[in-house]
Amino acid sequence: MCAMRPEPGHESGAADALGAGWKAVLTPEEIRRALSRIAHEILERTHGGEGIVLLGIPTRGVDLARRLAERIGEFEGTQPPYGSLDVTMHRDDLRLRPARALRRTEVPPDGVDGKTVVLVDDVLFSGRTVRAALDALNDLGRPRAVQLAVLVDRGHRELPIRADYVGKNLPTARGEVVRVHLAEIDGEDSVLLGERAA
């Protein structure tokens, strides 16, 4: 009755958009190991992952949160709940750009009240996305604690925010661009570093 049309791609897009000069800083193997290590660290820091909820920040943070939850499930036998948290409506730079499409927020049925929420994102840069996420989380309930896991920390923080779990610390220049590709969205796992197109 109602035919589907494919959703147009968004944000960074696939590898074909990349020109020359991009260098891989993490291989698929290294990403896999980094996520395994973060999963172990989360278990260690939260005493076996009791009462944790993993919330990914769209787009790629959601897939990372799911992978971490699966990894923790493999290690401990029970998979923690995971979901997604869209921060668009809480961003501080909304007025600087045209209105953006919203992404999905899906909170596990038990909610976040009294839980230890681990926010998951691909790249930590200015810290503004995480600030928006903390505000968005505030509207959903009152977690017992909030922690932050990122695949790449590239520095240049503009707010007093730090990550609890980091896949790789990547020193960058402000003008450089870090791009995370994940198999679920981009067809392959990789982290790339390049110059911003002039």
Next chain:
Amino acid sequence: MKRHLISAADLSRDEAILIMDTTAELASVAGRPIRKLPTLRGLTVVNCFYEDSTRTRTSFEAAAKRLSADVINFSAKGSSVAKGESLKDTALTLEAMGTDAVIIRHGASGAAHTLARWVSGSVVNAGDGTHEHPTQALLDAFTMRQRLCGGERGQGLDGLRVTIVGDVLHSRVARSNVLLLHTLGAEVTLVAPPTLMPYAVGTWPCKVSYDLDAELRKADVVMMLRVQQERMSAAYFPSVREYRRRYGLDAGRMALLPDHAIVMHPGPMNRGVEIAAEVADSPRSTIVAQVSNGVVVRMAVLYLLLGGAGEGAGA
């Protein structure tokens, strides 16, 4: 998104789908303990209502407040309009006070379009005479997608058969719906007494029929329109009883519909005229869902018009 929302015809397919997708995401906010987002903090939205309205005005007010905008309600009754102030002077007054968006309902067709030339903020048409009511069409389209298409992101209403029945002549809801549903790929059929069919309906992107029973058998959606007696200056049909017999939806007629079909009504209803009470209260009726979707659709429209910077489509 463009700066204003005056007509459903202003929306491209992609923009209409963006509004519906945004609506779907915002709908989850209604189920949260805190039903408020900070997005439009510091912006002022004026509700400018020259005609009576319950659901549209309150729904725009609720939408703006849930996005943290400041809302000023202005109705013709009890304002300087009663002293003879023109639309232009009222617009300039509101402009001087600094408003970011004006929601206008007016008895004259084209009022919103005219107002858009005088104010610097966004103008949203909340019904102008017998012309258009685009946010009603958007909430109807969203309700159809939710109920009949699974509500997936990025979807249109391709191939959906929608029958709109009743006082099409005086209905801004019908015109906006025909334009928007056509953009989204639905097939629209209008059914009305010949006297209540608009003059140039042949140029509209829809089919026309005078046989309700035949149309009901193949409809996915039947939308009943209110008989707008307040706009009728002449006798358009012999009696209410005859209208009900030929164009009213009662339980017997509802049984002709396919099993999955839904019954819609933009409200306010004349129970016992165009729609029987037992139909309005049946599980097939989406009338209450339309009202709650109305708030969320208007949040999406306000966010997309005011939430970003300047012009340009967001996606």
